[in-house]
Amino acid sequence: MLDAAARVFARSGFHDASMDAVADEAGVSKPMVYTHGGGSKEELFARCIRREAERLLTSVSGGIGSPDPETRLYRGLRAFFTTVTTHREGWMVLYRQARAGTFAGEVFSARSRIVTRVAELLADSSVDPAAAMPVASTLVGAAEGLADWYFDGGTGTPDDLAAQLMSVVWPGLAALRAGHAWSPTDVGTERVTDS
Amino acid sequence: MLDAAARVFARSGFHDASMDAVADEAGVSKPMVYTHGGGSKEELFARCIRREAERLLTSVSGGIGSPDPETRLYRGLRAFFTTVTTHREGWMVLYRQARAGTFAGEVFSARSRIVTRVAELLADSSVDPAAAMPVASTLVGAAEGLADWYFDGGTGTPDDLAAQLMSVVWPGLAALRAGHAWSPTDVGTERVTDS
Protein backbone atom coordinates (compact mmCIF):
# COMPACT_ATOMS: atom_id res chain seq x y z
CA MET A 1 0.00 0.00 0.00
CA LEU A 2 2.66 2.53 1.00
CA ASP A 3 4.77 1.35 -1.93
CA ALA A 4 1.95 2.03 -4.36
CA ALA A 5 1.26 5.41 -2.80
CA ALA A 6 4.94 6.34 -2.97
CA ARG A 7 5.05 5.45 -6.65
CA VAL A 8 2.00 7.54 -7.46
CA PHE A 9 3.12 10.49 -5.36
CA ALA A 10 6.61 10.31 -6.86
CA ARG A 11 5.12 10.42 -10.33
CA SER A 12 2.54 13.16 -9.89
CA GLY A 13 3.19 15.01 -6.67
CA PHE A 14 0.81 15.36 -3.78
CA HIS A 15 -1.88 17.48 -5.37
CA ASP A 16 -1.92 16.00 -8.84
CA ALA A 17 -2.09 12.46 -7.52
CA SER A 18 -5.63 11.27 -6.87
CA MET A 19 -6.69 8.71 -4.35
CA ASP A 20 -8.27 6.80 -7.23
CA ALA A 21 -4.85 6.57 -8.84
CA VAL A 22 -3.37 5.22 -5.62
CA ALA A 23 -6.16 2.67 -5.44
CA ASP A 24 -5.52 1.59 -9.02
CA GLU A 25 -1.77 1.35 -8.46
CA ALA A 26 -2.29 -0.76 -5.35
CA GLY A 27 -4.88 -2.93 -7.11
CA VAL A 28 -7.57 -2.28 -4.53
CA SER A 29 -10.64 -0.12 -4.30
CA LYS A 30 -10.70 3.42 -3.00
CA PRO A 31 -12.39 2.71 0.33
CA MET A 32 -9.56 0.28 1.06
CA VAL A 33 -7.03 3.04 0.60
CA TYR A 34 -8.83 4.98 3.29
CA THR A 35 -9.19 1.97 5.59
CA HIS A 36 -5.54 0.98 5.43
CA GLY A 37 -3.96 4.27 4.56
CA GLY A 38 -4.74 6.42 7.55
CA GLY A 39 -8.13 7.85 6.62
CA SER A 40 -7.02 10.83 4.59
CA LYS A 41 -4.79 11.78 1.72
CA GLU A 42 -2.66 13.93 4.02
CA GLU A 43 -2.03 11.09 6.44
CA LEU A 44 -1.18 8.72 3.61
CA PHE A 45 1.35 11.15 2.21
CA ALA A 46 2.77 11.85 5.66
CA ARG A 47 3.28 8.12 6.18
CA CYS A 48 5.18 7.89 2.91
CA ILE A 49 7.38 10.81 3.91
CA ARG A 50 8.09 9.41 7.35
CA ARG A 51 8.95 6.00 6.01
CA GLU A 52 11.37 7.31 3.41
CA ALA A 53 12.98 9.75 5.82
CA GLU A 54 13.41 7.01 8.37
CA ARG A 55 14.91 4.72 5.77
CA LEU A 56 17.41 7.33 4.71
CA LEU A 57 18.40 8.29 8.24
CA THR A 58 18.80 4.67 9.27
CA SER A 59 20.88 3.94 6.22
CA VAL A 60 23.22 6.89 6.69
CA SER A 61 23.56 6.24 10.40
CA GLY A 62 24.18 2.52 10.18
CA GLY A 63 27.53 0.85 9.71
CA ILE A 64 29.48 4.02 10.14
CA GLY A 65 31.57 2.96 13.11
CA SER A 66 35.04 4.25 12.56
CA PRO A 67 37.20 6.70 14.47
CA ASP A 68 38.36 8.34 11.25
CA PRO A 69 36.14 11.19 9.95
CA GLU A 70 37.24 10.59 6.37
CA THR A 71 36.10 6.98 6.57
CA ARG A 72 32.89 7.93 8.33
CA LEU A 73 32.00 10.49 5.70
CA TYR A 74 32.74 8.17 2.81
CA ARG A 75 30.66 5.40 4.29
CA GLY A 76 27.82 7.77 5.03
CA LEU A 77 27.83 9.06 1.47
CA ARG A 78 28.00 5.57 0.08
CA ALA A 79 25.01 4.57 2.17
CA PHE A 80 23.14 7.65 1.04
CA PHE A 81 23.68 6.97 -2.66
CA THR A 82 22.92 3.29 -2.24
CA THR A 83 19.59 3.97 -0.59
CA VAL A 84 18.64 6.76 -2.95
CA THR A 85 19.37 4.78 -6.10
CA THR A 86 17.66 1.69 -4.72
CA HIS A 87 14.52 3.48 -3.61
CA ARG A 88 14.26 6.00 -6.35
CA GLU A 89 10.58 6.77 -5.85
CA GLY A 90 11.18 7.40 -2.16
CA TRP A 91 13.77 9.97 -3.04
CA MET A 92 11.44 11.61 -5.53
CA VAL A 93 8.68 11.85 -2.94
CA LEU A 94 10.93 13.20 -0.23
CA TYR A 95 13.03 15.74 -2.05
CA ARG A 96 11.12 16.77 -5.11
CA GLN A 97 7.44 16.51 -4.24
CA ALA A 98 7.16 16.94 -0.50
CA ARG A 99 9.23 20.07 0.04
CA ALA A 100 6.46 22.34 -1.16
CA GLY A 101 3.14 23.10 0.44
CA THR A 102 1.67 21.62 3.57
CA PHE A 103 4.44 19.12 4.18
CA ALA A 104 7.43 21.42 3.96
CA GLY A 105 7.68 21.37 7.74
CA GLU A 106 7.68 17.61 8.00
CA VAL A 107 10.29 17.24 5.29
CA PHE A 108 12.32 20.03 6.77
CA SER A 109 12.58 18.35 10.14
CA ALA A 110 13.49 15.07 8.47
CA ARG A 111 16.21 16.81 6.54
CA SER A 112 17.43 18.52 9.69
CA ARG A 113 17.95 15.18 11.36
CA ILE A 114 20.04 14.03 8.42
CA VAL A 115 22.07 17.24 8.39
CA THR A 116 22.67 16.86 12.12
CA ARG A 117 23.75 13.29 11.56
CA VAL A 118 26.21 14.41 8.89
CA ALA A 119 27.54 17.08 11.22
CA GLU A 120 28.22 14.26 13.69
CA LEU A 121 30.00 12.30 10.98
CA LEU A 122 32.30 15.26 10.51
CA ALA A 123 32.86 16.10 14.13
CA ASP A 124 35.55 14.89 16.45
CA SER A 125 37.81 16.51 19.00
CA SER A 126 39.12 19.01 16.45
CA VAL A 127 35.76 20.16 15.09
CA ASP A 128 33.11 22.17 16.87
CA PRO A 129 29.70 20.52 16.23
CA ALA A 130 27.92 23.88 15.99
CA ALA A 131 30.34 25.17 13.40
CA ALA A 132 29.84 21.95 11.48
CA MET A 133 26.16 22.66 10.77
CA PRO A 134 26.54 24.95 7.75
CA VAL A 135 29.20 22.62 6.39
CA ALA A 136 26.88 19.65 6.88
CA SER A 137 24.04 21.47 5.15
CA THR A 138 26.40 22.23 2.28
CA LEU A 139 27.39 18.60 2.04
CA VAL A 140 23.84 17.34 2.06
CA GLY A 141 23.02 19.82 -0.68
CA ALA A 142 26.02 18.66 -2.67
CA ALA A 143 24.90 15.05 -2.36
CA GLU A 144 21.42 16.04 -3.50
CA GLY A 145 22.88 17.87 -6.46
CA LEU A 146 24.90 14.87 -7.51
CA ALA A 147 21.86 12.65 -7.06
CA ASP A 148 19.91 15.03 -9.31
CA TRP A 149 22.59 14.67 -11.95
CA TYR A 150 22.46 10.90 -11.62
CA PHE A 151 18.68 10.77 -12.00
CA ASP A 152 18.93 12.95 -15.05
CA GLY A 153 20.95 10.41 -16.97
CA GLY A 154 24.19 10.36 -15.03
CA THR A 155 25.94 7.06 -14.48
CA GLY A 156 27.97 5.35 -11.82
CA THR A 157 27.64 2.97 -8.90
CA PRO A 158 26.87 4.37 -5.47
CA ASP A 159 30.54 3.83 -4.65
CA ASP A 160 31.55 5.90 -7.67
CA LEU A 161 29.18 8.68 -6.72
CA ALA A 162 30.40 8.74 -3.15
CA ALA A 163 34.03 8.81 -4.32
CA GLN A 164 33.27 11.60 -6.76
CA LEU A 165 31.72 13.66 -4.01
CA MET A 166 34.67 12.95 -1.74
CA SER A 167 36.97 14.22 -4.49
CA VAL A 168 35.20 17.55 -4.45
CA VAL A 169 34.71 18.05 -0.74
CA TRP A 170 37.27 16.11 1.24
CA PRO A 171 40.37 18.21 0.51
CA GLY A 172 38.45 21.30 1.57
CA LEU A 173 37.11 19.60 4.69
CA ALA A 174 40.57 18.39 5.63
CA ALA A 175 41.91 21.92 5.19
CA LEU A 176 39.09 23.31 7.33
CA ARG A 177 39.86 20.76 10.02
CA ALA A 178 43.43 21.99 9.97
CA GLY A 179 42.18 25.55 10.37
CA HIS A 180 42.70 26.70 6.81
CA ALA A 181 39.65 28.57 5.56
CA TRP A 182 39.51 29.98 2.05
CA SER A 183 39.56 33.74 1.71
CA PRO A 184 39.42 36.00 -1.34
CA THR A 185 43.05 37.10 -1.00
CA ASP A 186 43.83 38.33 -4.44
CA VAL A 187 40.64 37.38 -6.14
CA GLY A 188 39.13 40.82 -6.37
CA THR A 189 36.33 42.14 -4.23
CA GLU A 190 34.24 44.38 -6.47
CA ARG A 191 30.63 44.54 -5.42
CA VAL A 192 28.13 42.33 -7.09
CA THR A 193 25.52 44.32 -8.92
CA ASP A 194 22.11 42.87 -8.45
CA SER A 195 19.16 43.37 -10.78
CA MET B 1 1.71 42.05 -9.75
CA LEU B 2 4.44 39.49 -10.31
CA ASP B 3 5.94 40.50 -6.99
CA ALA B 4 2.69 39.83 -5.18
CA ALA B 5 2.25 36.52 -6.97
CA ALA B 6 5.80 35.48 -6.11
CA ARG B 7 5.21 36.26 -2.44
CA VAL B 8 2.01 34.24 -2.32
CA PHE B 9 3.46 31.32 -4.27
CA ALA B 10 6.58 31.37 -2.10
CA ARG B 11 4.42 31.16 0.99
CA SER B 12 1.92 28.52 -0.06
CA GLY B 13 3.14 26.76 -3.17
CA PHE B 14 1.37 26.56 -6.47
CA HIS B 15 -1.64 24.49 -5.51
CA ASP B 16 -2.29 25.86 -2.06
CA ALA B 17 -2.13 29.43 -3.27
CA SER B 18 -5.43 30.73 -4.56
CA MET B 19 -5.90 33.43 -7.13
CA ASP B 20 -7.98 35.27 -4.52
CA ALA B 21 -4.94 35.34 -2.26
CA VAL B 22 -2.82 36.75 -5.07
CA ALA B 23 -5.47 39.37 -5.69
CA ASP B 24 -5.54 40.32 -2.01
CA GLU B 25 -1.76 40.51 -1.83
CA ALA B 26 -1.67 42.73 -4.90
CA GLY B 27 -4.51 44.86 -3.56
CA VAL B 28 -6.72 44.33 -6.59
CA SER B 29 -9.64 42.12 -7.51
CA LYS B 30 -9.43 38.70 -9.05
CA PRO B 31 -10.35 39.61 -12.63
CA MET B 32 -7.44 42.05 -12.58
CA VAL B 33 -5.09 39.20 -11.80
CA TYR B 34 -6.35 37.42 -14.89
CA THR B 35 -6.21 40.55 -17.03
CA HIS B 36 -2.67 41.48 -16.09
CA GLY B 37 -1.33 38.07 -15.15
CA GLY B 38 -1.54 36.09 -18.33
CA GLY B 39 -5.08 34.71 -18.18
CA SER B 40 -4.50 31.62 -16.10
CA LYS B 41 -2.94 30.51 -12.88
CA GLU B 42 -0.45 28.36 -14.76
CA GLU B 43 0.72 31.23 -16.90
CA LEU B 44 1.06 33.49 -13.87
CA PHE B 45 3.19 30.93 -12.08
CA ALA B 46 5.24 30.29 -15.19
CA ARG B 47 5.95 34.00 -15.48
CA CYS B 48 7.16 34.07 -11.89
CA ILE B 49 9.42 31.11 -12.52
CA ARG B 50 10.85 32.54 -15.70
CA ARG B 51 11.52 35.89 -14.15
CA GLU B 52 13.32 34.45 -11.14
CA ALA B 53 15.30 31.99 -13.24
CA GLU B 54 16.34 34.74 -15.60
CA ARG B 55 17.35 36.94 -12.72
CA LEU B 56 19.50 34.24 -11.22
CA LEU B 57 21.14 33.26 -14.48
CA THR B 58 21.87 36.86 -15.38
CA SER B 59 23.31 37.50 -11.95
CA VAL B 60 25.60 34.47 -11.98
CA SER B 61 26.68 35.11 -15.54
CA GLY B 62 27.39 38.81 -15.19
CA GLY B 63 30.60 40.35 -14.02
CA ILE B 64 32.52 37.11 -14.09
CA GLY B 65 35.19 38.11 -16.55
CA SER B 66 38.44 36.68 -15.32
CA PRO B 67 40.84 34.18 -16.79
CA ASP B 68 41.28 32.48 -13.43
CA PRO B 69 38.75 29.71 -12.63
CA GLU B 70 39.12 30.28 -8.90
CA THR B 71 38.17 33.92 -9.29
CA ARG B 72 35.35 33.09 -11.66
CA LEU B 73 33.87 30.56 -9.29
CA TYR B 74 34.09 32.86 -6.28
CA ARG B 75 32.45 35.69 -8.14
CA GLY B 76 29.73 33.42 -9.44
CA LEU B 77 29.00 32.13 -5.96
CA ARG B 78 28.99 35.61 -4.53
CA ALA B 79 26.51 36.72 -7.18
CA PHE B 80 24.35 33.69 -6.46
CA PHE B 81 24.17 34.35 -2.73
CA THR B 82 23.61 38.05 -3.26
CA THR B 83 20.66 37.47 -5.54
CA VAL B 84 19.18 34.70 -3.45
CA THR B 85 19.33 36.63 -0.19
CA THR B 86 18.03 39.79 -1.84
CA HIS B 87 15.12 38.09 -3.59
CA ARG B 88 14.24 35.54 -1.00
CA GLU B 89 10.72 34.87 -2.24
CA GLY B 90 12.02 34.27 -5.74
CA TRP B 91 14.33 31.62 -4.43
CA MET B 92 11.51 30.00 -2.49
CA VAL B 93 9.31 29.88 -5.56
CA LEU B 94 11.99 28.51 -7.81
CA TYR B 95 13.63 25.86 -5.67
CA ARG B 96 11.12 24.84 -3.09
CA GLN B 97 7.71 25.23 -4.66
CA ALA B 98 8.13 24.84 -8.37
CA ARG B 99 10.16 21.66 -8.57
CA ALA B 100 7.14 19.46 -8.04
CA GLY B 101 4.16 18.96 -10.25
CA THR B 102 3.40 20.50 -13.61
CA PHE B 103 6.34 22.90 -13.59
CA ALA B 104 9.11 20.46 -12.81
CA GLY B 105 10.14 20.55 -16.45
CA GLU B 106 10.32 24.30 -16.62
CA VAL B 107 12.32 24.56 -13.42
CA PHE B 108 14.52 21.71 -14.46
CA SER B 109 15.53 23.39 -17.68
CA ALA B 110 16.18 26.64 -15.82
CA ARG B 111 18.35 24.79 -13.38
CA SER B 112 20.14 23.04 -16.22
CA ARG B 113 21.13 26.35 -17.71
CA ILE B 114 22.60 27.43 -14.38
CA VAL B 115 24.45 24.14 -13.97
CA THR B 116 25.83 24.51 -17.48
CA ARG B 117 26.88 28.05 -16.67
CA VAL B 118 28.69 26.81 -13.57
CA ALA B 119 30.39 24.11 -15.62
CA GLU B 120 31.65 26.90 -17.87
CA LEU B 121 32.92 28.80 -14.84
CA LEU B 122 34.96 25.77 -13.94
CA ALA B 123 36.21 24.91 -17.38
CA ASP B 124 39.34 26.02 -19.09
CA SER B 125 41.99 24.30 -21.14
CA SER B 126 42.69 21.78 -18.41
CA VAL B 127 39.10 20.73 -17.76
CA ASP B 128 36.78 18.79 -20.05
CA PRO B 129 33.37 20.54 -20.09
CA ALA B 130 31.45 17.25 -20.25
CA ALA B 131 33.25 15.88 -17.21
CA ALA B 132 32.48 19.12 -15.43
CA MET B 133 28.72 18.55 -15.49
CA PRO B 134 28.40 16.24 -12.46
CA VAL B 135 30.82 18.48 -10.59
CA ALA B 136 28.77 21.54 -11.51
CA SER B 137 25.58 19.81 -10.41
CA THR B 138 27.29 18.98 -7.12
CA LEU B 139 28.34 22.59 -6.66
CA VAL B 140 24.91 23.97 -7.40
CA GLY B 141 23.48 21.53 -4.88
CA ALA B 142 26.05 22.59 -2.33
CA ALA B 143 25.14 26.23 -2.83
CA GLU B 144 21.47 25.36 -2.42
CA GLY B 145 22.27 23.48 0.77
CA LEU B 146 24.15 26.42 2.23
CA ALA B 147 21.31 28.74 1.18
CA ASP B 148 18.90 26.43 3.00
CA TRP B 149 21.01 26.71 6.11
CA TYR B 150 21.07 30.48 5.78
CA PHE B 151 17.31 30.75 5.41
CA ASP B 152 16.87 28.57 8.46
CA GLY B 153 18.57 31.06 10.74
CA GLY B 154 22.13 30.95 9.48
CA THR B 155 24.05 34.19 9.31
CA GLY B 156 26.61 35.84 7.11
CA THR B 157 26.93 38.22 4.21
CA PRO B 158 26.81 36.86 0.67
CA ASP B 159 30.58 37.28 0.60
CA ASP B 160 30.90 35.16 3.74
CA LEU B 161 28.67 32.47 2.34
CA ALA B 162 30.59 32.37 -0.93
CA ALA B 163 33.89 32.17 0.94
CA GLN B 164 32.56 29.42 3.16
CA LEU B 165 31.52 27.40 0.15
CA MET B 166 34.89 28.02 -1.47
CA SER B 167 36.56 26.67 1.67
CA VAL B 168 34.72 23.40 1.27
CA VAL B 169 34.95 22.89 -2.47
CA TRP B 170 37.93 24.76 -3.89
CA PRO B 171 40.74 22.56 -2.58
CA GLY B 172 38.97 19.54 -4.01
CA LEU B 173 38.34 21.26 -7.33
CA ALA B 174 41.95 22.36 -7.55
CA ALA B 175 43.06 18.78 -6.86
CA LEU B 176 40.67 17.48 -9.52
CA ARG B 177 42.03 19.99 -12.00
CA ALA B 178 45.49 18.65 -11.26
CA GLY B 179 44.24 15.13 -11.90
CA HIS B 180 44.00 13.98 -8.31
CA ALA B 181 40.70 12.20 -7.69
CA TRP B 182 39.78 10.83 -4.29
CA SER B 183 39.67 7.06 -3.95
CA PRO B 184 38.84 4.86 -0.99
CA THR B 185 42.41 3.62 -0.61
CA ASP B 186 42.43 2.38 2.92
CA VAL B 187 39.01 3.43 3.96
CA GLY B 188 37.39 0.05 3.91
CA THR B 189 35.02 -1.21 1.26
CA GLU B 190 32.47 -3.35 3.06
CA ARG B 191 29.14 -3.41 1.31
CA VAL B 192 26.42 -1.12 2.45
CA THR B 193 23.44 -3.00 3.73
CA ASP B 194 20.24 -1.44 2.59
CA SER B 195 16.89 -1.82 4.29
Added chain:
DNA sequence: CACTCTATCTACTGATGCGTAAAGTAGCGA
Protein backbone atom coordinates in the same frame (compact mmCIF):
# COMPACT_ATOMS: atom_id res chain seq x y z
C1' DC C 1 -25.88 66.76 -19.39
C1' DA C 2 -25.43 62.77 -22.46
C1' DC C 3 -22.43 59.51 -24.46
C1' DT C 4 -18.73 56.37 -24.51
C1' DC C 5 -14.69 53.97 -23.29
C1' DT C 6 -11.87 51.85 -20.08
C1' DA C 7 -10.88 49.94 -15.77
C1' DT C 8 -12.55 47.59 -12.06
C1' DC C 9 -15.64 45.02 -8.88
C1' DT C 10 -19.24 41.59 -7.11
C1' DA C 11 -21.15 37.45 -7.68
C1' DC C 12 -21.76 33.54 -10.03
C1' DT C 13 -20.87 28.83 -12.79
C1' DG C 14 -18.64 24.66 -13.52
C1' DA C 15 -15.39 21.20 -12.69
C1' DT C 16 -12.56 18.55 -9.85
C1' DG C 17 -11.73 15.36 -6.33
C1' DC C 18 -11.84 14.10 -1.31
C1' DG C 19 -14.24 11.24 1.61
C1' DT C 20 -18.29 8.17 2.58
C1' DA C 21 -22.60 5.61 2.44
C1' DA C 22 -25.14 1.66 0.63
C1' DA C 23 -25.59 -2.58 -1.32
C1' DG C 24 -23.65 -6.65 -3.10
C1' DT C 25 -20.22 -10.76 -3.16
C1' DA C 26 -16.78 -14.23 -1.91
C1' DG C 27 -14.54 -17.04 1.51
C1' DC C 28 -14.70 -19.50 5.86
C1' DG C 29 -15.64 -21.62 10.23
C1' DA C 30 -19.41 -23.71 13.01
Added chain:
DNA sequence: TCGCTACTTTACGCATCAGTAGATAGAGTG
Protein backbone atom coordinates in the same frame (compact mmCIF):
# COMPACT_ATOMS: atom_id res chain seq x y z
C1' DT D 1 -27.63 -22.76 6.46
C1' DC D 2 -26.22 -19.03 9.24
C1' DG D 3 -23.30 -15.37 10.43
C1' DC D 4 -19.02 -13.00 10.26
C1' DT D 5 -15.27 -10.71 7.93
C1' DA D 6 -13.21 -8.54 4.31
C1' DC D 7 -13.59 -6.52 0.28
C1' DT D 8 -15.77 -4.62 -4.04
C1' DT D 9 -18.63 -1.55 -6.95
C1' DT D 10 -21.31 2.35 -7.47
C1' DA D 11 -22.88 6.50 -6.47
C1' DC D 12 -23.15 10.65 -4.18
C1' DG D 13 -22.48 14.91 -0.82
C1' DC D 14 -19.74 18.51 -0.16
C1' DA D 15 -16.07 21.90 -0.34
C1' DT D 16 -12.85 24.33 -2.90
C1' DC D 17 -11.28 27.11 -6.23
C1' DA D 18 -10.34 28.48 -11.43
C1' DG D 19 -12.24 31.31 -14.55
C1' DT D 20 -16.09 34.52 -16.33
C1' DA D 21 -20.29 37.37 -17.02
C1' DG D 22 -22.58 41.22 -15.96
C1' DA D 23 -22.89 45.37 -13.18
C1' DT D 24 -20.60 49.67 -11.75
C1' DA D 25 -17.73 53.68 -11.56
C1' DG D 26 -14.94 57.22 -13.24
C1' DA D 27 -12.98 60.15 -16.74
C1' DG D 28 -12.67 62.49 -20.98
C1' DT D 29 -15.33 64.94 -24.77
C1' DG D 30 -18.69 67.83 -26.90
